[in-house]
Amino acid sequence: MVDQPLKENQILEVLRTVKDPDLHRDIVSLGFIKNLEIKNGTVKFDIVLTTPACPVKDQLKEECESKIRNLPGVSNVQVTMKAQVKGREGFEKAAVLPGVRNIIAVASGKGGVGKSTVTANLALALRKTGAMVGLLDCDVYGPSMPLMFGLVGKKPGVTEDQKILPLEAHGIRLMSIGFLTGENTPVIWRGPMVHQMIQQFLTRVAWGELDYLLLDLPPGTGDTQLTLTQSAPLSGAVIVTTPQEVSLIDARKGLQMFWKVNVPVLGVIENMSYFVCPDCGKVSEIFKAHGGEKLTQELKVPLIGQIPIDPQITETGDQGTPIVAARPESQTAKIYQMIAGAIAAQMSIVHMKDKETSAPVHIQWKVKQ
Ligand SMILES: Nc1ncnc2c1ncn2[C@@H]1O[C@H](COP(=O)(O)OP(=O)(O)OP(=O)(O)O)[C@@H](O)[C@H]1O
Ligand SMILES: [Mg+2]
Known part of the structure; x- marks a missing residue:
C-alpha cells in the first residue's frame, strides 16, 4: 500500500x-x-x-x-x-448542429467519380467502429442515399417541436432531399432554393448527438458548396478523385475551394484506382495516370486511400446495402474500413493542431433560423 x-x-x-x-x-x-x-x-x-x-x-x-x-x-x-470523439476547438460555440462533433464534407471536382458510394461506405465503416454517424445527402439535384440505403419511398417523421427526424438504416442517421420529394420527382432547384434547402437540413433536422456527420456533396464548386462553406461549421473535407488526369484538374479546384475558407482538407481518396482480376488475382491499373498520387504530392495533402474498381460496389449499392455492410469480409470493405480509420486519425490531428495553436480557424458560419 x-x-x-x-x-x-x-x-x-x-x-x-x-x-x-x-x-x-x-x-x-x-x-x-x-x-x-x-x-x-x-x-x-x-x-x-x-x-x-x-x-x-x-x-x-x-x-x-x-x-x-x-x-x-x-x-x-x-x-x-x-x-471520446471531440469536436474542434471553438466549434462547440456554433449555433448550427450543436450536437454534431465533426462535420466532414466529401467532395469532388468532377461528377461520377464515386463520392456518394465512398460517403455511404465510409459512414458504415465509421459506425462499425462504434462511432455515432449521420449522413446528409447534399445533392439536391441527384440524391443517391435513398437508393443506397434501401429507403426509397420512405418518409421521415417530425418531432414535437416540428423538426424533421432523420431516417435510420444500418445504424446511420440519414437525410436526403429524396425523402422529401419522392423518387421520380424531378428536382429543378435554382440557386436560391438550394441555399434554402441546405439551411433547412442544417437547422431543422433533429440529428441528435453525432460523432461524425458526413456530407455527400454534388460535384463541383457550385451553390451547394458555397452555402455549406458559409453556413456549416465544417471540421474537414475529403476529396474524391479518379486516377485520370482530366478529373485531377477539377479535384484541384475542389480542394482549393475549401482552403480558401480555411476548412482543412483531410486528404484525397483515389477511387477506381485498379482492378483485381477475380479469377487470377492479377492487379491491373486501368488508368495509368496516378492522378490521386500526383494531386497529393503537388498540394501536399495525404493520399488517404485507393479503392479498386469492384463490380460488387455497384451491385451492393444498388441493392440498398453498401458493400461495407453487405460484405464486410471482402477486401474492398476492408479498404473502406482502413480509409475511415485514416480520416478519423487526420481529424484528430487537426484537433490537436487547433489546441496547440489555440487559434481555431475563423468562424464565419451564420444560418438564418
Ligand atoms: N470503386 C468502384 N468500383 C466500381 N463501381 C464504382 C466504384 N465507385 C463507384 N462506382 C459506381 O460508379 C457510379 C457512380 O458513383 P457515385 O454515384 O458514387 O458517384 P458520384 O461522384 O457521387 O456521382 P455524382 O457526381 O453524380 O454525384 C455508381 O454506379 C457506383 O456504383
Ligand atoms: Mg453523388
Whole structure:
C-alpha cells in the first residue's frame, strides 16, 4: 500500500514511452490514460482515444500491455480501450448542429467519380467502429442515399417541436432531399432554393448527438458548396478523385475551394484506382495516370486511400446495402474500413493542431433560423 503512489508513477513513466503514431506524442501527455488502478500486482487502466476508428487501436493496447507486464511486481494487466470523439476547438460555440462533433464534407471536382458510394461506405465503416454517424445527402439535384440505403419511398417523421427526424438504416442517421420529394420527382432547384434547402437540413433536422456527420456533396464548386462553406461549421473535407488526369484538374479546384475558407482538407481518396482480376488475382491499373498520387504530392495533402474498381460496389449499392455492410469480409470493405480509420486519425490531428495553436480557424458560419 505504501508503494502505491510510486507504482503509479512507474506505470505512467512506462506509458510515456508509448507514442500515438499519428499524433506523434506519448499517450500520457495526450491525456489518454484514465482510471489507473493498482491492486495486488494487477494494473488496470482505460485508454481513452479521440476516435473509436483509431487505426492503431490494437497496436497501442498490445504495446501498453506488454510494457507494463514486464515491470517487476506486475502479475496482471487489464487495459480497456475507449473513445471520446471531440469536436474542434471553438466549434462547440456554433449555433448550427450543436450536437454534431465533426462535420466532414466529401467532395469532388468532377461528377461520377464515386463520392456518394465512398460517403455511404465510409459512414458504415465509421459506425462499425462504434462511432455515432449521420449522413446528409447534399445533392439536391441527384440524391443517391435513398437508393443506397434501401429507403426509397420512405418518409421521415417530425418531432414535437416540428423538426424533421432523420431516417435510420444500418445504424446511420440519414437525410436526403429524396425523402422529401419522392423518387421520380424531378428536382429543378435554382440557386436560391438550394441555399434554402441546405439551411433547412442544417437547422431543422433533429440529428441528435453525432460523432461524425458526413456530407455527400454534388460535384463541383457550385451553390451547394458555397452555402455549406458559409453556413456549416465544417471540421474537414475529403476529396474524391479518379486516377485520370482530366478529373485531377477539377479535384484541384475542389480542394482549393475549401482552403480558401480555411476548412482543412483531410486528404484525397483515389477511387477506381485498379482492378483485381477475380479469377487470377492479377492487379491491373486501368488508368495509368496516378492522378490521386500526383494531386497529393503537388498540394501536399495525404493520399488517404485507393479503392479498386469492384463490380460488387455497384451491385451492393444498388441493392440498398453498401458493400461495407453487405460484405464486410471482402477486401474492398476492408479498404473502406482502413480509409475511415485514416480520416478519423487526420481529424484528430487537426484537433490537436487547433489546441496547440489555440487559434481555431475563423468562424464565419451564420444560418438564418
Ligand atoms: N470503386 C468502384 N468500383 C466500381 N463501381 C464504382 C466504384 N465507385 C463507384 N462506382 C459506381 O460508379 C457510379 C457512380 O458513383 P457515385 O454515384 O458514387 O458517384 P458520384 O461522384 O457521387 O456521382 P455524382 O457526381 O453524380 O454525384 C455508381 O454506379 C457506383 O456504383
Ligand atoms: Mg453523388
